Amino acid sequence: MSYFATEPPTSFDARPQASLLEFPGLTRVAYQAQQAAVRWGLIAAHVGLRPFVRPKRLPSRESVKLLHARLNALLERDLRNAEEGAYPRELLFQLPVREYLSGLPQLAGELARMVRRARSGTVRDLPEDVNLARYPEYFRRNFHWQSDGYLSERSAELYDLGVEFLFLGTADVMRRQVIPPLTRARKAASGPQRVLDVGCGTGRTLYQMGLASPEDRYFGVDLSPFYVEKARELLHGRGVSLLVDNAEHLPLRDASFDAITSVYLFHELPLRARRNVLSEMRRVIAPGGTLVIEDAAQLVDADGLEIFLENFGRDMNEPFFSGYFKEPLETELQRAGFRVESVEPAFLSKVVVARPV
Numbered sequence: 001m002s003y004f005a006t007e008p009p010t011s012f013d014a015r016p017q018a019s020l021l022e023f024p025g026l027t028r029v030a031y032q033a034q035q036a037a038v039r040w041g042l043i044a045a046h047v048g049l050r051p052f053v054r055p056k057r058l059p060s061r062e063s064v065k066l067l068h069a070r071l072n073a074l075l076e077r078d079l080r081n082a083e084e085g086a087y088p089r090e091l092l093f094q095l096p097v098r099e100y101l102s103g104l105p106q107l108a109g110e111l112a113r114m115v116r117r118a119r120s121g122t123v124r125d126l127p128e129d130v131n132l133a134r135y136p137e138y139f140r141r142n143f144h145w146q147s148d149g150y151l152s153e154r155s156a157e158l159y160d161l162g163v164e165f166l167f168l169g170t171a172d173v174m175r176r177q178v179i180p181p182l183t184r185a186r187k188a189a190s191g192p193q194r195v196l197d198v199g200c201g202t203g204r205t206l207y208q209m210g211l212a213s214p215e216d217r218y219f220g221v222d223l224s225p226f227y228v229e230k231a232r233e234l235l236h237g238r239g240v241s242l243l244v245d246n247a248e249h250l251p252l253r254d255a256s257f258d259a260i261t262s263v264y265l266f267h268e269l270p271l272r273a274r275r276n277v278l279s280e281m282r283r284v285i286a287p288g289g290t291l292v293i294e295d296a297a298q299l300v301d302a303d304g305l306e307i308f309l310e311n312f313g314r315d316m317n318e319p320f321f322s323g324y325f326k327e328p329l330e331t332e333l334q335r336a337g338f339r340v341e342s343v344e345p346a347f348l349s350k351v352v353v354a355r356p357v
Contacts, residue, residue: 028079031092035075038095038169045165059307066304067348071170074347078173086180087212094208095164095172103161110158111165114145123317127152136246138270139223144316150223156230160202170347176208177346178261178292181353183212185259185290192216193258198247198281199223199265203231206240209261219257221245248276252284259290264349266295267324274324278336282356291338291354293329294346296321300328301343301350308348 059067082089117125123141126132130151132140141149146162148155163171186193193216197206200220210218218240222228225244232242245251247265260281266274281291302309302325313321329352330340338354345351 027082027089027092031079032075034093034095035169035173038097038164042165042168046168057307057311063304063307067308070305070345070347071168073345074170074173074177077177077346081177081180086183087176087208091176091208091211094211095169100161100164103158107158107161107165110147110162113147117142117145117147118315118317123319135223136248136273138268138273138320141319142317143268144318150227153226153229156202156224156226159227159230160204167348172204172208174294174346174349175205175263176212177344177349177351178205178263178294179209179212181290181292181342181351182209182259182261186213186216189258194256195219195259195261196221196252196257196284198250198260198262198277200231200242201227201264203234203240203242205261205263206231207234207238210235210238210240217241219243221247221250223247247280248273250280250284254283255286256284257289258286259292260285261292261294263294264296266293266329267318267321269324270320271323271327274327274332275336278332278338282337285356287356289356291333291356293333293352293354294349295329296324297345297348297350298328299325300330301345305348312348 078092081087082092125142125147126140127148132151135151139150143149144162144166146155146159150156160171167174182193182195193213195209195216195218197209197218197220200206200222201224203220206218206220209216218238219242220228220231220240221243222231223244223246228242228244231240235242243251262277262281265277269277285291296309296312297305298309299306309321309325312318313325329350330343333340333352333354337357339357340352340354342353343350
């Protein structure tokens with residue numbers, strides 16, 4: 001059995017509280033201004049790309065209104081979570097704007113490559129110097145048409161900016177919706193919790209969880225060594241332990257984690273892999289532990305958003321999305337030995353909270 005490499009324990013330190021955060025009304029105004037500026041800038045970029053991408057099915061006016069309502073509900077929920085203490089208000093302003101702005105020229109070049117790849121239908125344009133035999137077949141593709149799939153430093157460097165571009169500046173907002181269930185569970189705990197993030201990617205979710213509850217002990221696992229290395233850069237000195245491995249076969253002890261999270265992993269897995277990962281989560285979670293999964297909304301709860309989700313699955317080289325879309329996570333969780341406690345919308349996503357039976 002292999003183990004996490006451990007860094008010296010160091011607490012997460014949020015940025016010093018700015019004066020405006022002492023006044024909830026000003027916090028709301030600043031937050032709304034930030035989100036509006038980012039959103040409209042990215043909408044303009046999306047419009048500029050339209051002549052170069054394959055035409056999509058157009059949503060109805062009612063669907064567009066619903067999408068806007070879901071977005072506004074997510075932003076209001078984000079503010080309310082901070083106001084109620086589910087996570088610190090500093091998290092509302094953690095978007096690394098300067099870093100993302102500096103990456104825009106690279107992203108522009110990447111978007112051009114993605115468009116060419118999508119037009120030609122090239123789904124396995126992967127680096128020649130990577131031993132693909134180390135990875136399961138379903139992982140060996142250019143998800144989202146991105147260069148190198150998940151198998152290069154270049155991909156890892158551009159991933160977070162690309163996802164913020166795709167979701168109009170709400171990727172981090174959606175990610176941190178896994179935190180409130182952990183905050184609620186922590187109130188009943190007797191001490192620091194051991195939290196595992198499965199499919200941790202570049203570490204953005206772990207980073208936000210650590211700022212919300214610095215006393216807990218955090219672990220992450222991901223199949224891409226390049227994304228784990230990017231996560232190590234982001235989380236350096238914060239005592240987070242990271243592991244490169246397949247979540248279908250976690251090299252971890254039974255019942256060793258008080259909480260497990262996973263964000264945007266399951267829609268990229270075929271059904272058998274999804275079930276294997278859930279089985280492993282059930283094995284390594286402690287009795288009474290909290291499981292929080294956030295992923296794309298599904299048919300059972302899409303409620304008028306079907307066209308946006310179907311367009312995503314069809315146009316973004318997501319071969320397993322249609323299966324995921326039709327198979328409710330709630331059903332699969334029950335099959336794996338969990339009891340579902342809640343399901344809440346988060347814009348184009350859903351947050352499912354469950355506990356082991």
